[in-house]
Amino acid sequence: MTVERSTAPPAAPPVPGGAAAVSLTDARLAYGDRVLWDGLDLDVRPGEFLAVLGPNGSGKTSLMRVLLGLQKLSGGTVNVAGEPPGKGNRRIGYIPQQRALDPTLALRGRDLVGLGYDGHRWGLGVRGIRERRRRVDEALAAVGATGFANRPVGLLSGGEQQRLRVAQALVGDPTVLLCDEPLLSLDLAHQRAVSTLIDARRRAADTAVLFVTHEINPVLPLVDRILYLVDGHFRIGLPEEVMTSETLSQLYGADVAVVRVRGQIHVVGAHSDLCEDNPHHHLAEH
Numbered sequence: 001m002t003v004e005r006s007t008a009p010p011a012a013p014p015v016p017g018g019a020a021a022v023s024l025t026d027a028r029l030a031y032g033d034r035v036l037w038d039g040l041d042l043d044v045r046p047g048e049f050l051a052v053l054g055p056n057g058s059g060k061t062s063l064m065r066v067l068l069g070l071q072k073l074s075g076g077t078v079n080v081a082g083e084p085p086g087k088g089n090r091r092i093g094y095i096p097q098q099r100a101l102d103p104t105l106a107l108r109g110r111d112l113v114g115l116g117y118d119g120h121r122w123g124l125g126v127r128g129i130r131e132r133r134r135r136v137d138e139a140l141a142a143v144g145a146t147g148f149a150n151r152p153v154g155l156l157s158g159g160e161q162q163r164l165r166v167a168q169a170l171v172g173d174p175t176v177l178l179c180d181e182p183l184l185s186l187d188l189a190h191q192r193a194v195s196t197l198i199d200a201r202r203r204a205a206d207t208a209v210l211f212v213t214h215e216i217n218p219v220l221p222l223v224d225r226i227l228y229l230v231d232g233h234f235r236i237g238l239p240e241e242v243m244t245s246e247t248l249s250q251l252y253g254a255d256v257a258v259v260r261v262r263g264q265i266h267v268v269g270a271h272s273d274l275c276e277d278n279p280h281h282h283l284a285e286h
Ligand SMILES: Nc1ncnc2c1ncn2[C@@H]1O[C@H](COP(=O)(O)OP(=O)(O)OP(=O)(O)O)[C@@H](O)[C@H]1O
Pocket: 031, 036, 054, 055, 056, 057, 058, 059, 060, 061, 062, 063
C-alpha cells in the first residue's frame, strides 16, 4: 500500500516559545499488514481546533486511542501535553464515541461528571469537597444538565448522557480535549450548545481540541486545520486546502467533487466506498 505524506504547508504558525499540545513525529499505526497511517507528522498548538475526518475504518478512533495511551504506535513518537501518553494523563479530557450506558447503572449524572474531576484521587478534605461541588455544578450548568443531574445516568436519553460526557471531559480543566464524534445523537440546539462550549473552552484556556467527526459543517466555523484520513493516505491543512475536489480526489483515488453551498461543504463522490453514512458525503453512483 502506498502511503502519502502531507504535502500541504503547515497552516498553524509555530507557538512562540511554547510546546505543541499534541505532537506526532513520523508516526505509524498498522494492524498486521494493514497500515492506517504512516509518516504522520502533526503538531497541534495550544488553542487550535483540529478536525479529524475520514470514512469508516480510516483510523480516527485509533488515533484517539494512541493519544490516550491505549494503543501503541507501530513507529515514530507521540507526546501529549508534553509527555508520552499514559492512561492516567490528567491533562487530557476525552469525550468518547456515544454508546448507551447500562440502564441499570445506579450512578447519578453528577457522579459521572465528578469522576472527571477527581476519579483518580481520594481524600479531598472539606474545602476540596466544596470546590469539587462548585466545579461539578458549573460543568453541569454549562451543558444544560442541571435538571437531570440527580437522575440515574442509565435512564437518561442518549443526548442527555452525551451532554454529561462533555461535562465530565471539561470539568478537569484539560490541556488537550479529544472528542470522538461528540455531536452524535444531539439535537441541533444541543449540537450548537456543545460546540460553542468546546470553542469557548479552547479560547479561554488555550485547550487544544482534536475533534473526530463525519460531519464537518456544524463545526466548520471553528476549524483551524483538518486531518483527513483515507485508507492509509492523509492530508493536513486549512479547510480550504484540504476540502477541495483535487485534494479529495487524490486522497480517495477517485473522482470526488467538493461543492460549497451557502457556506456549507458537500462532498460528491463517485464510489459507494466513499462512506455512505457521512452526511457531508453525497453519493452519485455512475
Ligand atoms: N486492536 C485492533 N486490532 C486490529 N484491527 C483494529 C484494532 N482496532 C481497530 N482496528 C481496525 O482498524 C480500522 C480503523 O479503526 P478505527 O476505529 O480507528 O476507525 P474509524 O476511522 O474511527 O472508523 P469509524 O468512522 O467507523 O468510527 C478498522 O478497520 C478496525 O477494524
